[in-house]
């Protein structure tokens with residue numbers, strides 16, 4: 001294994017490789033203020049100066065994953081030099097522990113190589129036995145795309161008709177417009193960083209739609225307060241958000257919006273992944289509830305018509321004789337489909353099992369996944385789906401994190417699993433090919449290193465995050 005030796009000052013650090021030699025020719029005057037700050041931050045981490053590291057993070061939080069001229073992050077430098085308190089501080093600020101240096105080493109690899117076991121343990125929380133290939137829980141919980149909750153759902157208000165009505169006409173209330181389950185968005189302009197944004201409407205622009213019987217109105221929640229102690233917040237309620245599902249012609253709906261470049265995305269699987277994290281969370285909630293309404297127009301128990309209640313979170317049967325009106329019936333509430341998605345690790349700990357469906361773009365491989373069946377535990381669903389799709393037998397299963405997937409309403413539960421057998425025999429009806437990929441090959445594909453032999457799904461998918469997670473906690477020493 002090749003490991004670059006460690007330097008303790010920015011000057012010495014820059015002397016090491018090609019990039020660094022180039023940097024060494026630079027005088028500090030030529031460095032931008034930002035670059036200089038990054039170098040000082042990295043230097044503090046390498047020296048174990050936790051006070052200075054904390055000060056830099058407070059001043060410029062984005063510095064946390066920067067690599068500077070050495071190609072090493074602060075976490076790697078602190079891990080190299082055995083500075084436990086700096087590693088702890090960086091992790092508590094949510095640093096990315098999956099990043100690799102030019103030798104494909106994570107901070108975990110580096111800590112392990114230099115014998116800082118207390119740090120490698122902190123980075124992986126490895127247990128004994130089979131956990132050699134299956135490290136345990138994350139230091140900080142992982143947040144996946146579609147998972148962020150910017151709204152407080154206030155489910156207790158769903159039955160408060162007076163409060164809801166007052167919010168309908170409140171000038172601060174935000175309405176989102178959906179047509180055929182897709183939100184109206186303004187497509188990226190050159191000057192806004194390429195982000196798709198939700199079109200937000202006020203009451204005056206949509207009040208006629210609210211009167212139409214075919215319109216579905218969902219109360220999504222109120223904005224979470226960013227600074228709850230501020231005195232003006234105490235008297236003023238934060239804005240409420242609603243989603244409107246309309247059956248009006250999409251072209252007519254678009255005319256209501258004053259923003260430029262508005263549309264209803266044609267390909268949700270692609271276009272809904274371009275929102276910012278907060279808006280993605282709102283879309284996950286709204287789209288799944290609206291899709292439930294579109295698929296469950298009639299009572300699943302007796303086939304009668306239903307009425308929409310509880311601000312869009314319930315459909316009650318209009319047939320007074322119906323069984324669904326006695327007791328609590330899950331047919332009356334929005335559905336969620338549990339799905340397991342798993343990163344299967346080879347018994348040698350250094351390869352993972354990825355598969356591709358026929359519909360995937362050429363060259364793309366992903367984690368295996370499948371719906372949980374009734375009366376089945378997560379662990380059993382993982383074992384069954386992996387064996388069905390690849391013929392590989394799985395032993396221990398660890399839950400990592402989950403992701404709501406609003407196409408239309410899945411909850412993807414991400415797991416790591418250890419294989420007990422290695423022969424592959426794919427279920428050709430679902431999977432075109434499944435293979436064991438060595439860690440180095442996965443790193444090359446993930447970080448676009450040398451000669452990637454395959455591609456992985458985009459960062460917004462939990463599949464991508466599970467693969468990164470494995471790279472971050474599993475060393476190939």
Ligand SMILES: NC(=O)C1=CN([C@@H]2O[C@H](COP(=O)(O)OP(=O)(O)OC[C@H]3O[C@@H](n4cnc5c(N)ncnc54)[C@H](O)[C@@H]3O)[C@@H](O)[C@H]2O)C=CC1
Nearest residue numbers: 337339341366369370371385405410412457461462463464
């Ligand atoms: N976010 C991510 O990273 C990923 C998300 N996914 C999602 O996971 C879901 C499940 O993965 P698959 O491999 O397709 O599952 P799967 O391996 O269970 O096979 C799907 C088949 O199972 C049947 N099925 C059983 N229960 C079903 C239900 N409740 N809804 C629909 N079909 C059901 C259908 O015949 C369907 O064709 C997919 O909807 C896909 O969108 C899949 C991979 C990655």
Ligand SMILES: [Mg+2]
Nearest residue numbers: 368369370430
């Ligand atoms: Mg599957």
Ligand SMILES: [Mg+2]
Nearest residue numbers: 369370385389
């Ligand atoms: Mg399957």
Ligand SMILES: [Mg+2]
Nearest residue numbers: 370371372385
């Ligand atoms: Mg299945």
Ligand SMILES: [Zn+2]
Nearest residue numbers: 299302317322
């Ligand atoms: Zn009924």
